[in-house]
Structure formats: structure tokens, C-alpha cells
Amino acid sequence: MTPAEIRSLIVEILANIVPDVDLSQLRDDVPFREQLPLDSMDFLDIVMELRKRFRIQIPEDDYGMLASMASAIEYLSPRLVREKA
Amino acid sequence: MYDTVIIGAGMSGLAAGIRLAQFDRRVCIVEQHSMVGGLNSYYRLNGRTFDTGLHAVTNFAARNEHTRPLVRLMRQLRLDWDWLRLRPQYQSAIVFPDAILRFSNDPELLLSQVADRFPGYQDRVRRLFQSLLDYAQWNSPDASVSTRRRLAELIGEPLLGQMLLCPVMWYGNARPHDMDWGAFCVLFRSIFLEGLARPADGILRILRLLVRRYRQLGGELRLRSPVKRIVIRSGKAEGVELASGEVLLARNVVSSAGWKETLRLCGLPDTCPESEPRLSFVETIYVLNQPTRRLGHGDTMLFYNRTDQFCWQAPDGEPCDLDTGVVCASDNFAYQEDDPGVEPVLRITVLARYDRWAALTDAEYRVQKELWRQRIADVLDKYVPGFRAHVEQTDMFTPRTIRHFTWHDQGAVYGAPHKCRDGRLPVDKLYLCGTDQGLVGIVGAMTSGVLIANQYCLRDGDRG
Numbered sequence: 132m133t134p135a136e137i138r139s140l141i142v143e144i145l146a147n148i149v150p151d152v153d154l155s156q157l158r159d160d161v162p163f164r165e166q167l168p169l170d171s172m173d174f175l176d177i178v179m180e181l182r183k184r185f186r187i188q189i190p191e192d193d194y195g196m197l198a199s200m201a202s203a204i205e206y207l208s209p210r211l212v213r214e215k216a
Numbered sequence: 217m218y219d220t221v222i223i224g225a226g227m228s229g230l231a232a233g234i235r236l237a238q239f240d241r242r243v244c245i246v247e248q249h250s251m252v253g254g255l256n257s258y259y260r261l262n263g264r265t266f267d268t269g270l271h272a273v274t275n276f277a278a279r280n281e282h283t284r285p286l287v288r289l290m291r292q293l294r295l296d297w298d299w300l301r302l303r304p305q306y307q308s309a310i311v312f313p314d315a316i317l318r319f320s321n322d323p324e325l326l327l328s329q330v331a332d333r334f335p336g337y338q339d340r341v342r343r344l345f346q347s348l349l350d351y352a353q354w355n356s357p358d359a360s361v362s363t364r365r366r367l368a369e370l371i372g373e374p375l376l377g378q379m380l381l382c383p384v385m386w387y388g389n390a391r392p393h394d395m396d397w398g399a400f401c402v403l404f405r406s407i408f409l410e411g412l413a414r415p416a417d418g419i420l421r422i423l424r425l426l427v428r429r430y431r432q433l434g435g436e437l438r439l440r441s442p443v444k445r446i447v448i449r450s451g452k453a454e455g456v457e458l459a460s461g462e463v464l465l466a467r468n469v470v471s472s473a474g475w476k477e478t479l480r481l482c483g484l485p486d487t488c489p490e491s492e493p494r495l496s497f498v499e500t501i502y503v504l505n506q507p508t509r510r511l512g513h514g515d516t517m518l519f520y521n522r523t524d525q526f527c528w529q530a531p532d533g534e535p536c537d538l539d540t541g542v543v544c545a546s547d548n549f550a551y552q553e554d555d556p557g558v559e560p561v562l563r564i565t566v567l568a569r570y571d572r573w574a575a576l577t578d579a580e581y582r583v584q585k586e587l588w589r590q591r592i593a594d595v596l597d598k599y600v601p602g603f604r605a606h607v608e609q610t611d612m613f614t615p616r617t618i619r620h621f622t623w624h625d626q627g628a629v630y631g632a633p634h635k636c637r638d639g640r641l642p643v644d645k646l647y648l649c650g651t652d653q654g655l656v657g658i659v660g661a662m663t664s665g666v667l668i669a670n671q672y673c674l675r676d677g678d679r680g
Contacts, residue, residue: 147294148291148294149282149291150296151279151280168282168283168287170283170288172288172292172666172670173291173292175670175674175675176292179238179239179674180239182239183239183240191675
């Protein structure tokens with residue numbers, strides 16, 4: 132998947148978790164938690180959604196990689212190569 | 217083979233089920249009764265629908281208060297805040313022999329009431345607000361200190377301390393006499409800082425919403441399916457055997473049946489003896505033929521205590537203790553115009569003990585029930601004078617009723633006095649959720665289900 136595809140996928144997942152928040156102004160270099168009303172429990176949801184859609188396992192030690200859009204794209208890019216849904 | 221079998225379709229079991237089904241886990245909830253809800257269910261009587269025990273939902277939050285437990289919970293369950301149709305309280309009262317304090321969902325009201333009645337103590341109460349432990353800290357060593365002692369240090373005014381303690385005890389303390397500071401903090405915040413509300417259509421709508429969501433996600437719900445035992449092999453839970461003999465195999469078992477109750481289902485010895493009877497309640501319900509406000513009673517909730525020292529324990533000799541109680545007026549919430557008409561229902565709840573009620577024969581039970589119904593009405597008349605003239609219908613439940621419908625030992629409403637906070641039991645792959653995990657109330661119970669599902673059933677790597 133291209134970085135742009137991964138980005139829109141993550142936006143879609145976030146929109147599902149916080150449906151009443153405007154995601155159009157989301158900045159890639161700023162941690163999600165500084166821009167969105169997310170807590171640690173919600174990060175588990177991002178992990179679970181990725182697992183559900185792509186069968187991708189993200190070890191707990193790597194959850195921190197999902198903290199911002201930029202780091203999430205960087206982390207997921209090599210992992211979502213062949214597993215396009 | 218299921219990923220998870222959940223025992224009990226109460227608030228916590230349903231919430232856990234939704235969390236798991238949401239991520240495609242194969243999950244089955246087994247419920248002994250023909251209805252869902254557990255402690256928070258409903259029943260029909262003479263054409264009316266009654267909530268079993270709901271006074272109010274604590275943890276009120278506006279939809280944009282994203283960090284509050286209620287909004288976080290709705291987010292986790294992917295439920296829209298609006299669906300709950302929560303209507304906030306007007307104001308409530310804490311009535312002691314020598315003082316009355318009122319509070320609302322705006323904590324400033326309580327502070328100004330304290331300033332009027334206890335001059336000089338307002339800042340101490342404000343400091344109490346600030347020194348409450350955070351939810352994240354509620355497993356810390358500080359969380360298990362005595363609340364009565366901590367309040368004496370922080371407030372220093374015995375009457376004021378007891379008055380603040382009274383509603384908190386009433387809305388969720390299973391421990392006699394005192395309370396763990398951590399539990400106090402969570403409950404205090406949920407009542408005084410977040411606030412009270414009632415769903416416009418009572419509990420029924422919330423339950424239907426949860427069940428519909430759960431089923432849409434592919435969750436299985438089996439009613440009338442009591443569990444005979446939890447199947448354990450080599451110290452590991454492998455499923456449940458139903459009373460019918462059918463065995464449901466599962467990778468995880470989550471039980472909301474209560475701590476001791478669950479150990480019993482495992483055939484394990486009780487490792488946590490209780491020295492005192494558990495707290496249970498008697499509640500009398502009155503449908504009035506006119507709004508409660510018209511009887512001069514404008515409080516949503518009224519917590520009363522009639523003695524110098526506020527005691528919180530199962531009654532000593534008698535089946536009930538009338539010295540402290542709660543009165544709830546279900547029509548004194550800020551309903552909206554398009555809400556269904558809310559009938560004025562007055563509820564009064566007092567402390568009771570199960571063994572005194574359980575020991576009675578059926579005939580004695582009826583006599584005692586009638587006797588206490590009268591005594592309780594006498595007490596209610598002091599707070600809502602003349603209400604008797606306006607009663608259209610009445611009902612009453614005792615610890616026996618609670619025991620019958622929840623299967624919880626001693627008809628306990630807030631569960632065991634000691635809590636199993638991490639939800640872990642001495643059997644692998646078996647987890648506890650619900651009241652005995654230590655979170656109470658509707659939001660607390662659902663949060664418990666979500667936490668246990670997240671912590672133990674979603675993180676395990678044994679699937680996919």
C-alpha cells in the first residue's frame with residue numbers, strides 16, 4: 132500500500148472511533164493524542180482494526196509506533212505490502 | 217469452539233461481548249434468566265414497565281466531554297452518546313438531623329452550600345475535589361487506605377465528612393463501615409463532579425441498544441441457559457457446562473457471576489471468608505397520580521441519615537435498617553419535550569440483610585413484607601409529606617428478590633466487600649468482570665466489561 136492509501140485507511144479507522152471529530156485538519160507530524168480525544172484504550176482499537184482488516188499482528192511493544200500519522204505510516208508501510216485487502 | 221464465553225448478560229457481560237464481537241471474535245453470552253440486564257433489568261406489572269433498581273446513572277457527561285468515563289465508554293462500544301438520551305438531575309439533597317446540603321451536576325452548588333452551612337470549609341472541599349485519585353491510580357497502594365480516616369484529615373469536620381460520604385456509600389460501597397479510598401474517589405467523582413442523570417426511557421432502551429449492537433456484530437446470546445460449572449483442565453478454563461448438559465468450549469471464559477459465585481462454579485474453595493453479612497436492600501416503589509414536584513418535593517435524589525453517626529452496615533438484628541436511605545423521584549429529571557411521558561415514580565431504598573429475609577417461610581415473608589412496607593412508608597412520609605394520598609400503584613423488592621434474579625450471594629447489590637480489581641482468578645483463561653471487579657453503577661459495570669475484554673481477551677495472540 133502507498134503511504135497515501137495507508138493514511139486514508141488510518142483516517143477511516145479513526146473516523147470510526149471518534150465519529151464526531153473533524154479529521155480533515157489532522158497533522159501528520161503531531162501525535163494523535165495532542166489533536167484528538169483518544170486515550171490508551173483507543174490505541175488498542177487502532178491495533179485491533181488493523182488486525183481485523185489485514186491480519187497484521189502488532190506486538191504490544193510497537194504500539195508506540197502508532198502515536199502519530201507519520202510514524203504509523205512509516206511503521207505500517209513495509210508491513211502492509213502484500214496484504215492488501 | 218468460541219473465542220470467549222461470557223457468563224451473564226448484565227451490563228458488564230453485554231459490554232464485554234460487544235467489544236469482542238466488534239473485532240470478529242466468536243463470542244457467546246449465556247444468561248440464566250429469560251431477560252437480559254442482571255441487576256439492571258426491568259419488569260412488567262399491571263401494564264407498567266418498571267426498572268428493577270435504577271435510580272439514576274452516575275458519571276454524567278456532555279457529548280463533547282471526551283475524557284469523561286461515559287464518553288470514553290461510548291467510544292469503545294461505538295455507541296452514539298445521543299442514543300442513551302440521558303436527562304440530567306435537577307438537584308439532590310443530603311439530609312442529616314442537623315444539616316442539609318444540596319448538590320447538582322454543577323459542583324459549584326455543593327461548594328456554595330458548604331460555604332453556607334459549614335463556613336470556612338469550602339476550600340477544604342475544593343481541595344478534596346483536587347486530591348481525588350485518578351482512575352489510572354486506583355490500583356495504587358494509596359487506593360486502599362481508609363476513606364473515613366482520609367476524610368477526617370482532609371475535611372476535619374465530622375458531620376460534613378459524613379454527609380459527603382453518605383451518597384457515595386449508597387451508590388456503590390460493598391464494604392461495611394468504611395470504604396477503600398480508591399473506590400471512594402471513583403464514586404465521588406462520578407456523583408459529585410460528573411453527576412446524575414436518567415435515560416429518558418429508563419433502562420429498557422439501553423439494554424435493547426446493547427443487545428441489538430451485540431447481535432448485529434454477530435454475537436450469540438443464549439437466554440435461559442444457567443451454567444452448571446466452568447470446565448477446567450490442568451488449571452485452565454476450557455469452557456462452560458450448562459445445566460442442560462451441553463458444553464460450550466472456549467479459549468477464554470469471562471464471568472460476571474460474582475467472585476465467590478464464580479469460584480464455586482469452578483469447584484474451588486472459598487479463599488476469602490467474609491466476617492459480616494453483605495449489604496442488601498429493600499426498595500419500595502410508588503407510582504403517583506401527580507408529579508412529585510406538585511407534592512412539594514423538588515429533589516431528584518434525597519439521601520437521608522437520621523442518626524448522629526452515619527452507619528453503613530447490614531442491619532444488626534432486624535431485616536431492615538431505616539436509619540439511612542435514598543429517595544428517588546424519577547420525574548425530577550430535566551426531560552425534553554419529545555421524551556415519552558415519564559410517570560412520577562417514587563422509590564425509597566433502605567439497608568437490609570438477606571439472612572433475615574431468607575429464613576422466613578412464605579407466609580411469614582408476606583407478613584414481614586407488609587410490615588416493613590408500612591414502616592418504610594412512615595419514613596418516606598417525613599421527606600415527602602402526604603405522598604400516600606397520591607399512590608396509584610406500589611411494589612416492593614427484598615434481598616430475596618435480588619438473590620432470585622441475580623443469583624448473587626446474599627442478595628448483594630454491590631457484590632463482595634473485597635474486590636478482585638485485576639479480574640484474575642486462580643484459573644488460567646478465566647476472568648471476572650462486573651460488580652466484583654470493583655466498578656459499580658451502569659457506567660462502571662460496562663466499563664468493567666470493556667476493560668476485561670481489552671486486557672485479556674483481545675490482546676491474547678492466540679487467534680488469527
